[in-house]
Amino acid sequence: MSDGAATLEISALTSGYGEAIVIRGVSMTVAPGEIVALLGKNGMGKSTLLKTVMGFLPAREGKITLRGHDVTRDPPHRIARQAIAYTPQEQAIFQDLSVGDNLRLGQSEASWFEEELARVAQVFPFLKERLGQRAGTLSGGEQKMLLIARALMARPKLMLVDEITEGLQPSIIEQLTEALAVQRERTGVAMLLVEQNVRFALNVADRWAVLKLGEIDDAGKSDAHNAAARIADHLSV
Template sequence: MSAIALDLQGVTSGYRTSVVLRALSMSVAGGEAVALLGKNGMGKTTLLKTIMGYLPKRAGTIRVNGVDVTRLPPHRIARAGVAYAPQEHAVFQDLSIRDNLRLGLADASAFDERFADVGPLFPVFESRLKQHAGTLSGGEQKMLLVARALMMRPSILLFDEITEGLQPSVIDRLAEALLWERERRGTTVLLIEQHVPFALKVADRYAILKQGEIIDHGHTNDAGAAEAIFSHLRV
């Protein structure tokens, strides 16, 4: 791991008159994976949308690889090397799998090269590139979101509960893909999760978010890490 890739200092944001994140500060080192956990409604999705520029920052700063992106719009943040896979299914239903994957590329001519890397991680797509994305199952659409993010070869990946509603075999496939991405490219990952075993498998550190503030954190290989996380989720 290297210098700080994602740095949030005193970030406050929310929706209209509602403040959700309260002077939140956290950082993720280059090549590190951090899992952010917490009960529903605590601000986890708000955090990712704030990082991506979909929600305005009321206070604080956000830096990506040392560059201040606090006031940049989402497309500029994506160009800075940040890929985002949201919780809701954000595939384009009427487009083919291939066209959905191409949306992650600034240069469409790079498709074959990029898919040669990403395709083997998701073999379900390799013979179905012409199929409409809207005909895929929920789990397959989640995998398509992840594959599209990986096609970008970003420096930072943001994932919002990508395991929600998925079968164990699909969750295992996603874990393998993320571990491969980190080992092969040194990609930085910040993921929102409710599936604790998945988070412990793919992340180096965890943080617990409650009412817009980080109340606990630790390393996933610490003794008692799983119990500490579950204790917060049960309360």
Template sequence: MSDVKTAKLALDNVTSGYGHVDVIKSLSLDIRRGEIFALMGKNGMGKTTLLKTILGLLPLKKGRILLDGKPTDNLGPKGLVDAHVAYAPQDQPLFQDLTIRDNLRIALRSDRDLNAGFDRVQGHFPFLTDRLGQKAGTLSGGEQKMLIIARSLMMQPDLLLIDEISEGLQPTVIARIADALKTECEANGTTILIVEQHLSFVLGIADRWAVLKLGVIDDSGDIAGDTQDRILEHLRI
């Protein structure tokens, strides 16, 4: 683990969960500035619980969470938004009866940033800005996932947390999302923590990875030639 003071996001002996049940157990992890970090693991291993803990949606029982070297204890969800932290959740919380324009607009505090935001997401998903007046509920499943990613990018985040975005998507949609995420990292220095089970998607975009098993990091490393085999061994168990 690198120095927690130099990481974009650092978890230091974090324990969290629901009530008296500890789901995340003394977990330490760092995400470097400007990298894509993939957190993998089978269902029920605590991946989404960890994201919710980082976002302040679940209480931190023990340990520290640091953003740019500073504790996030007193920030809460609103404070994290102010710190340019964005979240693309798994369960597609779009406003189905609102237009694409209004769903994108919700990510911003001021309409002064609207055109800049549209310009940014148009480069990744041109079809969205061509259909700004269309209701989100009329989009296909893949288009809605792209809208979720686009909305999270509207605020120009420094840190983006993504939960299982590729689930159920066609390869062409996955490829478009992968290109968008890689471009964000390369062009804007965005740091991305992505929870995923789609192995080829991860291998195509991530710099580093870790496997979560029963609330602890079971293995981790850089993306390398043996990465796929190492991860598959953990996912089979």
């Protein structure tokens, strides 16, 4: 691990499914402790970018480095073991496993479990009481919280979060915002959030970028006064 290296550095990345190219020459970095939001309409390649970083899709061109290590050709499990917590948008939890087993699967060290569980239970208290319940029987919002809890409990250096707010009610989004901010404060974790919810994204992230047809169309800082308007411009139809 080389000091001072970006937590995630993507350079000139091109990838896609089969012959369809979805990501076209994207470059971006996430510094240690930084939260970056990736915005854009459906089908513009946001999730594809995360899947490529995780090694689920081969990078056709370009390079991906995690804290200085080139992981462009690594398989997903090896990338995940670099303290990367990935929360996919769909089929993100094991429906037929218990809540506890779902949380355990996120952890590389069994000994962390109790300590980390106590910590996330401060934000999501229901988890502690329902460890034995089948995850598929949780409500949609609870499943999302379970998903985030699993990522937080993994002691990650980088979280890749794919549309966590989708279909969530505002109060839960508030809780999530809080949970992510606290985690960063405490552990210095970096995050790349793929989002549709602009308000949430701007609240949590330091920087944002808009992806359009597989290319970065615009980018800026979250606290710039015109950020929301600029993003809205891109997302409008």
